[in-house]
Amino acid sequence: MPGSTLPHVVVEALGEVSAPSVVAIGHGDWTGPRPSNVRLEPEIPQQRLLGTAKVFVTHAGYSGVREALTAGVPMVAVPLFADQPRNADRVQELGAGVRVDVKGLTATVLAERIRHVLNTRKYHEAAENLAAQTMDLEAFTNIPDHLVSAV
Template identity: 90%
Template sequence: MPTMVPLARAFRQRGHEAVIATGPAMAHLEHTVVMPDIPAPSDLGPPPPWIPERDGVLKVPLWSDALVVASAANILDFARTWRPDVIVRETSEYGGQIAAEVLGIPHALIDIAPFAPLEIPLLDELVDKVRARFQVGATEPVLTAGLTPASWHPAQHHFRVPIEQGDEEGPEIVASFGTYAQWLMPESTLPHVLVEALGEVSARAVVAIGHGEWTGPRPPNVRLAPEIPQQRLLGTAKVFVTHAGYSGVREALTAGVPMVAMPLFADQPRNADRIQDLGVGVRVDVKGLTATVLVERIQHVLNTRKYHDAAENLAAQIIDLEVFTNIPDHLVSAV
């Protein structure tokens, strides 16, 4: 949503035809082509019996032969009539690359999760196994577009995704566990621990708690909301408490906001480690986490100048990058 949808719009604004191949759950988006064999998370059955404060980081499979095959087959079926000149895929969508290899056309990569491939053991062998089913060989992307500076992760080209400007009277602390957290951890009290901790910090805070009944604490300095305009709020925030999903991390880096990273699954632990390595925040392990420990970590980042300086330095690197809506021009040149 923060990158592929506006990127498709940028292609169309430059006079190109562009559609988004996606699953039925995203069919409401403009200019979509629905791949009927791609399930939504809710179609995958109930979440595992996982409580992060008890079990720690959840190991989730980031690869499925069946999904990659279905994706490639769906795109190829559509391509018989639409005949694309190039396929642009995001990091975890391998079917698009394989479809491009079958069609003999270029493919490009928008790197929305640069550390995610490292979570898949024997990834090259897995992709080659699917390629063999389609009787094609591997090709390299003609363009790899990173959305953070090279200091975060290298790529052929680096671009910035702008964020909305914040309100002057916005919260000092923004907190969110991301899109899938409520579905994955319905029995967890981790959001309660977070809100309790924020209640002990002398700062205005807002927390995205998802939809559903809230039975946790309600401190007067903490606003609870089902959803929040995260990009806009980060524009004036002083600390971001996050599960360290890449999109949120990228938005915080762009806004120059240091982070308290509480990774839950997938590439989030690697993102949290990178946050700590670059000095733009700290990693906090969720297993056994208490409000007392979390209060200390939040206050430490909030009141320590070096984290703010490092975050502002990275934001300065990002502002010097080319805006990502220029990717169509680079791709046309590359192909």
């Protein structure tokens, strides 16, 4: 990514994809690309947006992956550090998306991976199946009650 930052690469890639897109860019001045199909916002209600998304470009942090899987949205995961590489690998293993390495990433490569996930039914089916499975799980808030009753 010589000369540009990851958010700039993501916005440029989404511009190449030409699908309506929304990107959280944080607060402050944006000096990157401004494709007409990409809406730039300081922050986004991610869970609400995932309810309408066709693909989620993410760094693959635990919360974002969990929210996307719960919503049944396939991912293009671009991990950076900590738990993200492991989460991105797992998303790919489950068939709910693809992992893209950040090193040397260009907008053209990222756009190709986004289009691939967007246009490949198997990723959508896997994400939807995982969402259905999460609906069948016990609510996390009920687990302490089960532990107390087991003692």
